[in-house]
Amino acid sequence: MKTDIILSGVGGQGILSIAAAIGEAALKEGLYMKQAEVHGMSQRGGDVQSNLRLSDQPIASDLIPLGHADLIISLEPMESLRYLPYLNKEGWLVTNSQPFVNIPNYPEIEKVNAELDKLPHKVVLDVEAIAKEAGSVRAANIVMLGAATPFLGLEYEKIEEGVRSIFARKGEEIVAMNLKALKAGYEIAQSKQA
Amino acid sequence: MGKHLFLGDEAIAQAAIDAGLSGVYAYPGTPSTEITEYIQGSPVAKERNIHCKWSANEKTAMEAALGMSYAGKRSLCCMKHVGLNVAADCFMNAAMSGINGGMIIVTADDPSMHSSQNEQDNRMFGNFAMIPMLEPSSQQEAYDMVYEGFELSERLGYPILLRVTTRMAHSRAGVETREMKDTLPMHCPEDGRQRYILLPALARQRYRKLIAAQETFEQASEASPYNIYYDAPDKSLGIIATGIAFNYLSENYPDGFKHPVLKIAQYPVPTEKLARLVDECDEILVLEEGYPVVEQQLKGLLSKGLKVHGRLDGTLQRDGELTPDAVGKALGLTITQYYATPEVVEQRPPALCQGCGHRDMYQALNDVLAEYEGAKVFGDIGCYTLGALPPFRAIDSCIDMGASITMAKGASDAGVFPAVSVIGDSTFTHSGMTGLLDCVNENTNITIVISDNETTAMTGGQDSAGTGRLESICAGIGVDPAHIRVMIPLKKNYEEMKQIIREEIEYKGVSVLIPRRECIQTLTRKKKASKK
Ligand SMILES: Cc1ncc(C[n+]2csc(CCOP(=O)(O)OP(=O)(O)O)c2C)c(N)n1
Ligand code: SF4
Numbered sequence: 001m002k003t004d005i006i007l008s009g010v011g012g013q014g015i016l017s018i019a020a021a022i023g024e025a026a027l028k029e030g031l032y033m034k035q036a037e038v039h040g041m042s043q044r045g046g047d048v049q050s051n052l053r054l055s056d057q058p059i060a061s062d063l064i065p066l067g068h069a070d071l072i073i074s075l076e077p078m079e080s081l082r083y084l085p086y087l088n089k090e091g092w093l094v095t096n097s098q099p100f101v102n103i104p105n106y107p108e109i110e111k112v113n114a115e116l117d118k119l120p121h122k123v124v125l126d127v128e129a130i131a132k133e134a135g136s137v138r139a140a141n142i143v144m145l146g147a148a149t150p151f152l153g154l155e156y157e158k159i160e161e162g163v164r165s166i167f168a169r170k171g172e173e174i175v176a177m178n179l180k181a182l183k184a185g186y187e188i189a190q191s192k193q194a
Numbered sequence: 195m196g197k198h199l200f201l202g203d204e205a206i207a208q209a210a211i212d213a214g215l216s217g218v219y220a221y222p223g224t225p226s227t228e229i230t231e232y233i234q235g236s237p238v239a240k241e242r243n244i245h246c247k248w249s250a251n252e253k254t255a256m257e258a259a260l261g262m263s264y265a266g267k268r269s270l271c272c273m274k275h276v277g278l279n280v281a282a283d284c285f286m287n288a289a290m291s292g293i294n295g296g297m298i299i300v301t302a303d304d305p306s307m308h309s310s311q312n313e314q315d316n317r318m319f320g321n322f323a324m325i326p327m328l329e330p331s332s333q334q335e336a337y338d339m340v341y342e343g344f345e346l347s348e349r350l351g352y353p354i355l356l357r358v359t360t361r362m363a364h365s366r367a368g369v370e371t372r373e374m375k376d377t378l379p380m381h382c383p384e385d386g387r388q389r390y391i392l393l394p395a396l397a398r399q400r401y402r403k404l405i406a407a408q409e410t411f412e413q414a415s416e417a418s419p420y421n422i423y424y425d426a427p428d429k430s431l432g433i434i435a436t437g438i439a440f441n442y443l444s445e446n447y448p449d450g451f452k453h454p455v456l457k458i459a460q461y462p463v464p465t466e467k468l469a470r471l472v473d474e475c476d477e478i479l480v481l482e483e484g485y486p487v488v489e490q491q492l493k494g495l496l497s498k499g500l501k502v503h504g505r506l507d508g509t510l511q512r513d514g515e516l517t518p519d520a521v522g523k524a525l526g527l528t529i530t531q532y533y534a535t536p537e538v539v540e541q542r543p544p545a546l547c548q549g550c551g552h553r554d555m556y557q558a559l560n561d562v563l564a565e566y567e568g569a570k571v572f573g574d575i576g577c578y579t580l581g582a583l584p585p586f587r588a589i590d591s592c593i594d595m596g597a598s599i600t601m602a603k604g605a606s607d608a609g610v611f612p613a614v615s616v617i618g619d620s621t622f623t624h625s626g627m628t629g630l631l632d633c634v635n636e637n638t639n640i641t642i643v644i645s646d647n648e649t650t651a652m653t654g655g656q657d658s659a660g661t662g663r664l665e666s667i668c669a670g671i672g673v674d675p676a677h678i679r680v681m682i683p684l685k686k687n688y689e690e691m692k693q694i695i696r697e698e699i700e701y702k703g704v705s706v707l708i709p710r711r712e713c714i715q716t717l718t719r720k721k722k723a724s725k726k
Contacts, residue, residue, distance in 0.1 A: 011544065023366070027199060036365040037201070038308070044580065046544035051365075061445035062365035062438070065518040067530045078540070084533035102545070107538040115536040 001031070002055040003153040004064045006083045009075035010100045011048050014141050017166075018073060019052050021145055025154050025162035026054045036062045045102050047079055054153065073148045075141070076100045077112050077124070092151045093122040094189065096144060123147050123192045130184050139181035146185025150193055156186060200369040202362040205333045206272075206300060207232035209340035214375040216267035216295070217245030219255035221624065222653035223274030224309040225363035226302035230272055231654075242377060248650075250659045251595075251624040252277035256284040256299065263297040263353075264390065266381030268344045275303040275316050276594065280625065282319070288353050289323040290400045291390045294383045296344030297353040302363045305484050305515035311575070311594065313513065315484030320355040320461060324404055326411045327355045327461040328420070329437035333367040335420060335459060341372055350410060359483050359515065362438050412462050420459035423467050426451045432475030433525075434458060434468070436488055439481035442521040463488055472500065479524060480504035483516050545580055551711035552578040554683035555645050556586040558691040558709075559614070562699065569612045570605055574598035574626070576618035577651045577713075589616060596625030603629065603638050612699045615642045620650040623660040627671060633704045634672035641699050642706045644668075645683075647713035655716040668706045677701055683709040 005022070007015040019035055026033045036051040051064045066085050072093045074080030080095035087093065095116070099109050116124055125147055131140040142163060149159050163182055167175045200208065207229045210218065220230040233239045233246045245262070249255035252273040259271035271281075278285060278301050285299070301316040320327040328343060330336035339356060347354045383389065388396060415421055431453040435443045440457045456471045458464065472478060472492075480489040480502060489504040503509040509524045510516070519529050546553050555578075563569040573579055573589030574597065581588040591601060598615040606613035617626050622644050633640050644664055650656040660667055669675050679694050681687060691709070698705035 010542065023199060027368075032368065033199065034365060034367045036361055038364070044544035044547060044577070045542075047542040059367075060448075061441045061518045062361050062367070063442075063517055065445065065522065065529070067532055078538070079542075081536050081539050084535055085531050087533050089532045103540060103542055105540050107540060111538045115538060119533075 001153050002057070003053075003071065003151075004069045005052040005054070005071045005073060005152070006049060006064060006069045006086050007052060007073045008047070008049040008079040008083055010079060010102065011045050013075040013100070015048060015050055015075060018141050018145050018148075019050050021142075021159065021162045021166055022052060022054075022152060022154070024165060025158040028161065029154060029158060031056055032059050034059045034062050047082060049083060071148060071151045073144060075127070075144060077109070077116060078107065081112065081115055091121065093119055094144070094148045094151065095122070095124055096127045096140075097124045098126055098128060123189045125185070125188050127185065130188070131181050134181040134184050135177035139178050142178045142181040143185035146182040147189040149182075149186050150189050195371055195373055197368050197370050199366050200333055200337070201228055201364060201366050202330070202333045202336050202358055203228035203302070203364070204232045205337040205369045206340050206356070206358070207236070208369075208371055209337040210268075210270045210298070211236060211239055211244065212372055212374045213341045213344045214268055214377045215244055215270055216377050217259065217262045218270040218272065219245070219249050219259040219262075220272040221249050221252045221255055221277060222650055222656045223277050223302070224653055225304060225360045226272045226274045226277070226300060227653050227656070228363070229270075229300060238374070248656055248659070252281040253284055256281040256288070259297060259299070260284060260288050260291075260293070263293045263295040264382065264386070265295065266383075267295040267378050269295060269297050270300065271297070272300040273302070274310065275301055275314050276310060276312065277301075278316050278319055280595070285319065286323050287392060289325045289404060290392055290397060292351045292400075293347060293353050294381070295378055296347035298340060298343050298347060298356055299353055300356045300358065303357060303359045303484060305359055308360055311592070313484070315487060316355070316357055317461065317487045318485060320357070321487070323355075324408060325352050325355055326350060326414060327357060329357045329459050329461070330362060331437055331440040331457065331459055333362070333365070333369050336362065337369050337371065339420065339459075346414070350407065350414065352407065357437070359438060361515065408462065412465065415460045415462055415464040416466055418460040418464070420457070421464045421467060422457045423470065424451050424455040424457070426454050428452050429454060429475045430477065432456070432471040432478050434471065434478065434480045434488060434492075436482040438483050439516055439521065442516055442518045443481055445518040446522045446525055446527055458488065463491060468492070477501040477503065479509065481510070481516065481521055481524065543583060545583065546577060547714060549714050550577070551647055551683040551709060551713070552581060552645050553586075554685060554688075554691075554711075555643065555709040556581045556588045558683070558688055559616070559643065559695060560586060560588050561688075562692050562695045563612065563614070565696075566612055566699070568610065569614065570602075570610050571614045571616055572598040572602040572605065574615070574617040574621045575652070576621050577647075578616060578618055578645050581616070595621050596629055599626050599629035599633065599640075599642055602640050602642070603633050606638050606640050611639065613640050614699075615640065617642065617644055618651075619644055619646040619648065619660060619664060620658040622664070623658065623667070627667065630668065630671050630673070630704070630706075637703050639702050640704055641695075642704070644706060644708050646708050646710040647716070648710070649713045649716040651713040651716065655713065655719060664708055673704050673706050677703065677705040678708065679705070680708045680710055683711050
């Protein structure tokens with residue numbers, strides 16, 4: 001088993017919390033894991049990305065080589081495209097559909113969508129809207145995690161456990177809401193995969 | 195003991211605690227900050243009363259770490275690469291005195307300049323000071339090196355420089371920790387005066403000792419478990435991989451190395467192992483993250499008869515960090531890319547947060563300076579450096595911490611008017627205060643803006659050394675209190691702010707303007723923390 005994942009988004013969107021949830025689950029599975037993060041300058045609303053590698057064999061490089069990523073998870077549609085050179089031929093791209101516009105020259109969203117349309121394997125979803133339905137927009141990242149779950153090489157139940165342990169401190173209500181968000185994302189991805 | 199998911203920085207911190215650390219001394223700087231922050235958050239460190247408060251700058255940090263080592267205890271000193279420039283005076287001379295309690299200096303270098311002004315490779319500094327160095331190739335190795343490094347430092351009698359780069363510092367992996375050791379008792383050196391008083395007569399002796407110690411350092415490198423020779427059948431090429439470059443090399447050979455490989459993670463370079471590689475192989479490829487340090491040593495000036503490839507002959511790009519792909523290419527492997535980044539994708543540079551006080555400061559300053567021709571604004575390092583970008587485009591320079599005041603002084607001396615300096619509160623106490631004294635002593639015609647957000651925001655909101663005391667510090671240095679002007683940077687205060695700025699530019703002497711409003715990120719974090 002080996003899954004190379006690139007997480008991307010805009011500083012402050014919280015891609016690292018998604019990475020943490022996956023990491024938690026992988027660790028429970030006894031997998032090897034490496035995760036390169038970005039800190040510092042790039043966090044003030046700039047583009048951010050993280051490399052997450054899971055494997056049942058020891059992992060050498062902290063960085064994913066070009067053309068090797070099995071999955072790109074992005075909280076922002078334009079940012080999902082930035083890392084396409086890393087995606088492998090059969091790799092999946094799972095992205096939020098709602099643009100985060102904090103630059104004056106943000107491209108027309110139709111053009112971004114046209115590029116996404118060209119990809120053979122993708123899931124594009126409005127994570128905020130789905131999270132709202134599940135109970136709170138704050139669970140948007142968990143919806144995203146759910147949508148990415150079919151491609152992680154980890155069982156859904158393990159991810160559920162990961163989410164449970166992350167939110168355990170905040171009480172059963174918050175846990176339940178996040179599990180609902182996870183499931184909502186998961187179901188959408190599964191329907192697109194079929 | 196157990197297995198943990200650690201950032202490289204956290205592995206270093208935990209290893210230091212486990213090895214019986216008594217104090218960490220540091221000034222924040224990406225990518226080194228998390229080492230000290232980890233110790234600050236560690237319950238064991240608290241219980242053991244391990245010193246972990248931030249220092250005013252890297253030089254004060256290193257001197258304090260040396261003092262703790264003098265008293266027989268194990269000390270750690272951490273900084274980003276450029277921090278070592280600030281601490282260089284202590285660094286070079288600590289190599290002369292040597293240490294008592296084990297002392298490890300961590301330099302976190304930032305090739306590709308993810309958040310830095312340059313990509314200097316501090317292995318050059320280690321060679322300059324002639325002390326042993328460690329450069330981990332994995333988070334586990336980072337842990338082990340620090341865990342054993344204090345003893346190594348004590349055994350050799352010198353400080354050890356541990357070098358990591360961004361990808362090691364900021365990447366997580368599983369790390370096996372070991373048994374926690376006791377801290378050492380206080381014990382000042384018996385021969386202290388012979389070693390620590392670097393008067394010329396004594397310093398000459400110490401330098402000869404340091405020269406003589408080189409052989410011991412090299413023997414330690416030769417015997418080091420981190421420097422490994424991997425034999426392989428195809429001797430048309432021999433590969434040297436230092437530090438994290440070893441990861442990228444291994445990534446490209448998942449089924450084992452095709453060529454002999456010498457992994458170097460402890461310096462000075464183990465020459466016997468190196469000689470074996472050179473003897474057995476036709477050509478040599480050197481993979482190192484940073485400057486071509488080993489490559490240059492191996493090649494010498496004339497590289498007679500030796501075919502060496504690396505950053506110097508263009509086999510690898512001369513600048514920037516290594517990647518598995520760059521290494522793969524240097525090995526002649528094909529890299530397949532299936533998709534390209536579409537052209538619609540635009541750059542997304544970082545920007546000052548909406549609602550940040552620096553924004554209001556720049557807005558008012560820009561409006562006033564538009565009234566003057568020839569105004570120059572010397573900037574400094576921190577969040578406010580982003581004032582260089584649109585929409586503000588407000589600064590003309592950003593060189594090194596503290597340089598805004600002194601460059602503005604020099605420019606003012608040369609006739610520039612208005613000569614304005616923009617500096618953050620933490621940067622001011624890091625290395626702006628001495629420059630201010632120069633200005634006061636000559637009554638330089640200068641306007642200094644200390645944009646005070648009451649924190650060290652750029653690196654994640656650490657405490658700032660002068661919070662609450664900036665006015666008294668400036669007055670103490672000798673600025674006329676009538677020309678120390680505090681304001682609250684908010685839109686509603688623009689007219690008042692502009693009036694003050696105008697007045698102080700017109701004042702022919704040293705003025706200090708202090709727009710003060712807490713960083714909104716720090717404020718939010720504090721609010722969240724107090725809710726819990
Ligand atoms: C010698 C050196 N040490 C550390 C750093 C990292 N660094 C850059 S800016 C900064 C702090 C800035 O704090 P402050 O001046 O208060 O400005 P703010 O970011 O809060 O606006 C630090 C620690 C550096 N660039 N150079
Ligand atoms: S982190 Fe604080 S100081 Fe930095 S840009 Fe944001 S609000 Fe301003």
